[in-house]
Amino acid sequence: MSDKMMELVARRFRMLGEPFRLRLLQQLQAGEKTVNELVSALDGNQPNVSKHLALLHDAGLVGRRRDGTSMLYSISDPMVFKLCDLVCRNAARRSRREFEELSGNGKRKVKS
Amino acid sequence: MSDKMMELVARRFRMLGEPFRLRLLQQLQAGEKTVNELVSALDGNQPNVSKHLALLHDAGLVGRRRDGTSMLYSISDPMVFKLCDLVCRNAARRSRREFEELSGNGKRKVKS
DNA sequence: TCACTATATCGCTATATGGTGATATTATCA
DNA sequence: TGATAATATCACCATATAGCGATATAGTGA
Numbered sequence: 001m002s003d004k005m006m007e008l009v010a011r012r013f014r015m016l017g018e019p020f021r022l023r024l025l026q027q028l029q030a031g032e033k034t035v036n037e038l039v040s041a042l043d044g045n046q047p048n049v050s051k052h053l054a055l056l057h058d059a060g061l062v063g064r065r066r067d068g069t070s071m072l073y074s075i076s077d078p079m080v081f082k083l084c085d086l087v088c089r090n091a092a093r094r095s096r097r098e099f100e101e102l103s104g105n106g107k108r109k110v111k112s
Numbered sequence: 113m114s115d116k117m118m119e120l121v122a123r124r125f126r127m128l129g130e131p132f133r134l135r136l137l138q139q140l141q142a143g144e145k146t147v148n149e150l151v152s153a154l155d156g157n158q159p160n161v162s163k164h165l166a167l168l169h170d171a172g173l174v175g176r177r178r179d180g181t182s183m184l185y186s187i188s189d190p191m192v193f194k195l196c197d198l199v200c201r202n203a204a205r206r207s208r209r210e211f212e213e214l215s216g217n218g219k220r221k222v223k224s
Numbered sequence: 225t226c227a228c229t230a231t232a233t234c235g236c237t238a239t240a241t242g243g244t245g246a247t248a249t250t251a252t253c254a
Numbered sequence: 255t256g257a258t259a260a261t262a263t264c265a266c267c268a269t270a271t272a273g274c275g276a277t278a279t280a281g282t283g284a
Contacts, residue, residue, distance in 0.1 A: 010131040017126030069251045069260045087121045181230045181281045
């Protein structure tokens with residue numbers, strides 16, 4: 001993989017590496033929302049929400065359209081959720097394994 | 113999704129959001145390697161490589177074992193490559209679409 | 225134990241970026 | 255045009271972290 005591509009991929013991952021942006025995307029999963037709606041739904045102030053939305057828009061992860069004085073944001077790249085699914089599934093499996101290792105401490109010998 | 117889970121997922125994405133770490137993982141895709149081998153293969157200094165490897169190890173993405181005075185690192189979670197594949201495929205599709213939009217400028221009307 | 229190699233950690237600086245109040249921009253309506 | 259609402263941008267501070275030289279630690283063999 002070329003260095004350019006590597007940088008692009010890293011950039012994409014970084015974009016998803018912020019809990020607040022993940023929460024924005026999660027909100028948008030239900031459908032398009034205005035900035036104000038997102039400000040209310042999450043507990044952020046307006047400039048911060050706008051900033052993160054601008055970043056997501058620049059990264060091509062969300063689209064937007066005007067509706068009067070409002071701006072409606074929406075998911076433009078559902079790949080995001082595939083990625084999150086993968087990571088979540090993995091995290092769940094990992095924590096389950098950790099739990100089993102802790103509860104079945106000392107590798108108790110089960111028959112077979 | 114809970115906030116805890118969201119934070120975990122974000123953390124995982126951040127871990128993959130550094131080009132140098134992606135290059136380390138790419139190197140390890142071929143098999144386990146010592147720190148020195150990684151220092152030589154990539155163009156990093158030793159403390160930096162060790163630091164990133166420690167982060168990847170803490171995150172559970174790589175495993176390690178001693179061999180004399182050397183430490184052999186290896187991929188412990190192949191999910192990484194699924195994630196990269198998804199992102200790369202997506203990036204490729206996106207740039208192809210951009211190219212088409214640029215070259216076929218003005219939405220030339222093709223028959224049908 | 226001493227010397228040597230490989231790796232990890234520490235201390236520091238520089239930079240990137242998130243949060244936030246103030247302000248600018250854009251659109252609507254009277 | 256002026257007032258108002260919704261959003262975007264600016265300026266600033268605080269914090270996280272990458273990079274790096276110096277140093278500590280672990281393992282090996284004489």
